[in-house]
Amino acid sequence: MSFRHYILASAVVVSSLGFSVTASAALPFFSDKKDEIPSLAPMLEEATPAVVSIAVQGTQTSRQQVPEMFRYFFGAPQEQVQERPFRGLGSGVIIDADKGYVVTNNHVVDNADEITVKLTDGREFTAKKLGSDDQSDIALLKIDPDDLTALPIADSDSLRVGDFVVAVGNPFGLSQTVTSGIVSALGRSGLNIGGYEDFIQTDAAINRGNSGGALVNLRGELVGINTAIFGPNGGNVGIGFAIPANMMKSLVDQIAEFGEVRRGLLGIKGNDIDAGLAEAMNAEINIGAFVSEVTPESAADEAGIQAGDIITEVNGRPLHSFQELRAKIASMGAGAEVELTLIRKGKEVNVDVVLDDATSVTxxxxxxxxxxxxxxxxxxxxxxxxxxxxxxxxxxxxxxxxxxxxxxxxxxxxxxxxxxxxxxxxxxxxxxxxxxxxxxxxxxxxxxxxxx
The missing domain is CATH 2.30.42.10 (PDZ domain)
Structure with missing residues (x-):
């Protein structure tokens, strides 16, 4: 069993067959008419047109080293190159109606030669990939139709465990499907799903085909991009993961401006703080990021961060682990100004850091x-x-x-x-x-x- 279950395989194209709704019995409902049965429909009627289907096709290239004895006896090349055509389907979210920006997962469109976006009203458009980031699994596409609907983007840092959320996507060959649940956990990392992990965990049903789809709150605002699931056979077991909207927004802003992610770099090494380390450092805190080493002349060094510091907040938001710190810093652009709260010798200290550019550093x-x-x-x-x-x-x-x-x-x-x-x-x-x-x-x- 593996954590690494991306949801691209068996994804489907949205059709005009409508969508199904699964709701928790405890979920608060809304109605737009007096005496009508309570329902999430008014919110979903506004939000679901912003979730699209993405179809891709391209060629996958693989390289395999040829054993030396075959090269010697048969004159074979040093490596064998194979090209295989592929097709795939996934989901995406319109985040800017005027510019035609659609965000999805990188693994949905990776190596694609042709990308087609289909809207819920049946219109289809060829999309251009403006850029992507495989380490955070985000890609930004552009289409040029009129009359688009975009999802407003929420402040995902304000999410709390227990908040109700709704997942919208295209699973298992079905048309657009809506499922509901709650935020099960925040700041999930260490799952070996991607290079930079700071996931929202939810029990809203997410299955194959939901990759790149929307996780929204009850106001119909985008709080995350559905990305991966944990399941023995790639099916839903109530543990799904989404990239936080704030992280996504920072990355796509960089892609839109530069055509790539210009990742921020702090310049420290470290690990999670735990009870044993806290006792050794005589610290009265068990959650945060412990700084074991500061790289000379780095952004952290210039800001005065020291080995032995425990970073507890990023821009006023509590920090749970070193992996979460890495993900938040990496998603911020080079030159971004960040306020870090840290504990040094039992006292709280605030430092302002201007991040280095990780992508141009030697x-x-x-x-x-x-x-x-x-x-x-x-x-x-x-x-x-x-x-x-x-x-x-x-x-x-x-x-x-x-x-x-x-x-x-x-x-x-x-x-x-x-x-x-x-x-x-x-x-x-x-x-x-x-x-x-x-x-x-x-x-x-x-x-x-x-x-x-």
Whole structure:
């Protein structure tokens, strides 16, 4: 059983067959007419036209290393490239009617050559992908029709556990379907679903096909983008996850302006604070992000953050874990101003931080992993135009040189997970345990280097 159940497979196109509604008996209902049976229908009639169906098609390219003996005896190439056509369906949400902006999950439209958006009134439009972010699983599309309906975006930081929510999407070959539930938890992380995790957990039924759909409050405002489920067979068991609307909004604003996410960087290492660590640090708090190391000349260093600090709030909002801090900082753009509340030697301190740009930073690799000491890493592309992490400089005899890295190598993956930026490499190595296999592109060939 795996946590990683994306909801793209078996998604469906919205038809004119209407939608079904499932509601909790305890859910408060609304009516727009006197003496009429209470219903969520008035709110849903306003909200559901903003949720669309997305159909994609494209070609999936896979690369497989050919064993050396086959290359020697049969003259086979070093790697075998296979291309397979694919089709898929998912959901999306119109967030700006004037500009035609539609937000969905990156995994719904990833590698798609053609994207078609279908509205609830039956109209279909070819969409252009303005940009995406695989680490947070967000993509922004643009369509050009008139008379669109957009969902207003709520402040997802104001959500509380127990708030009622409604999920809208297109599951299991059915037309648009609405389900209801509550917010089961906030700030969920450590699920290995994505690179940056700060999920809303809900028991509103979410199934295959809901990816990119809307999670709304009872005012019909968007509070999250439905993304993943936890279930033994990919079906609903009452545990679904959505990307908070505030996180989504910050990311799509960057995509709309720059065509990419220019991720913010704080420049610290750390972990969750727990009872044992709190006792060791003589701190009277058991929830927050413990700072174990501050990178010299980073945004955190400039702001005066110190090793041993415990960060408890971000912009006045309580912080539950280090993973939640990473996700919130990473979703904020480079140059964003952030107020952090922290505990230092038993006293509360507020600091203002201006975030660095994680996507344009050049770092010493030892800041990321001891085995890479001696290498200088930078975002960029090799001569063939392949994105990755470039070895910009390498010291002779260093640990990085001893594992086989060379200057101008491009690290493109860690343990078969694609790595496009220094920030993504840092994230992959932070979560890696045991033997680590670096996928490296060197010239026109690729190879694996092993870190033990």
């Amino acid at each position: 770092v010493t690799a030892a800041q990321i992993h001891p085995a890479l000491e001696g290498a200088t890493l930078a975002n960029g592309a090799d001569d063939a135009g392949n994105d990755g992490v470039v070895i910009a400089d390498l010291e002779r005899g260093s640990p990085a040189a001893r594992i086989g890295l060379k200057a101008d190598d491009v690290i493109i993956g860690v343990n078969r997970i694609r790595t496009n930026t220094v920030a993504a490499l840092r994230n992959s190595l932070d979560g890696a345990e045991g033997v680590i296999a670096l996928n490296v592109r060197r010239g026109n060939s690729t190879l694996y280097l092993v870190i033990r």
